[in-house]
Amino acid sequence: MRAGMPARLRPLARRLRADRRGLALLEFAFTLPLLLMTGLYGVEIANLALVNLRISQIALNLADNASRVGTTPLSVQQLREVDINDVLQAARYQGSSIGLTTRGRIIVSSLENVQQSYDTQPVQRIHWQRCIGLRGSTASDATYNSSYGSATPLATAGTDATLANAGTPQPGGMGDAGTRVSAPPGTGVIFVEINYNYKPLISGYLVGSAARIHYTGSFIVRDNRDFTQLYNPVTSPATVPSTCDRYTT
Known part of the structure; x- marks a missing residue:
């Protein structure tokens, strides 16, 4: 008991010191903000991990599918624009729950190491690229486009068997430093890149710089493919190519 306290207050002070009613509620009130923040952070991190897993799987599935498709009655498989559009739409459906093509960009590249009719020796090049997604159409959004070179001209590369549409030489392969892939002779x-703008469940402050999610996937073409060009026959059916100068969902 502090010296000098009036005698009439001393009984009240002793009762207050011995009173334990509401202690648990008071402790809970002090710890609630910390528990709430920890819980929200856990939910946000779990959602971020789930979105990363989905995008990683979509990239691998798309590369796998695009490395298999093709059609012809002959032993050499021709790849058509409609085949590419089909596998891109499959990726769009897979990512519909996270708005993949609204909030991101998918780039499919054909990295080839072959000798075309206009070559004197085999050349590794990005023969063609096909894209889907709305992001990347402005200069401030450019990081959502291909990070590893492009097949130029964007609208026509690979659409015929001419040198003008041969694509872009890529002797160093594609991918991040230390994990580059090259085409076998x-x-x-098929190299797939996905860039996606993550939408936080709670707040962007909880995930910091994780706004843009970036994943790649690649598979070697596993059939006897005709690498001369991408075909778009009128009757089989003709379709609008998903060239990388277009930004659609």
């Missing part, structure tokens, strides 16, 4: 690799 005489064949090609």
Whole structure:
């Protein structure tokens, strides 16, 4: 008991010191903000991990599907624009729950190491690229476009068997430093890149710089593919190519 306290207050002070009613509620009130923040952070991180897993799987599935498709009655498989559109739409459906093509960009590249009719020796090049997604159409949004080169001209590369539409030489392969992939001699690799703008469940402050999610996937072409060009026959059916100068969902 503090010296000098009036005698009439001393009984009240002793009762207050011995009173334990509401202690648990008071402790809970002090710890609630910390518990709430920890819980919200856990929910946000779990959602971020789930979105990363989905995008990673979509990239791998798309590369796998695009490395298999093709059609022809002959032993050499021709790849058509409609085949590419089909696998891109499959990726769009897979990512519909997270708005993949609204909030992101998918780039499919054919990295080939073959000798075309206009070559004197095999050349590794990005013969063609096809894209889907709305992001990347402005200069401030450019990081959502291909990070590893492009097949130029964007609208026509790979659409015929001419040197003008041969695509872009890529002797160093594609991918991040230390994990680059190259096409084996005489064949090609389907390389998929996905860039996605993550939408936080709670707040962007909880995930910091994780706004843009970036994943790649690649598969070697596993059939005897005709690498001359992408075909778009009028009757089989003709379709609008998903070239990378277009930004659609």
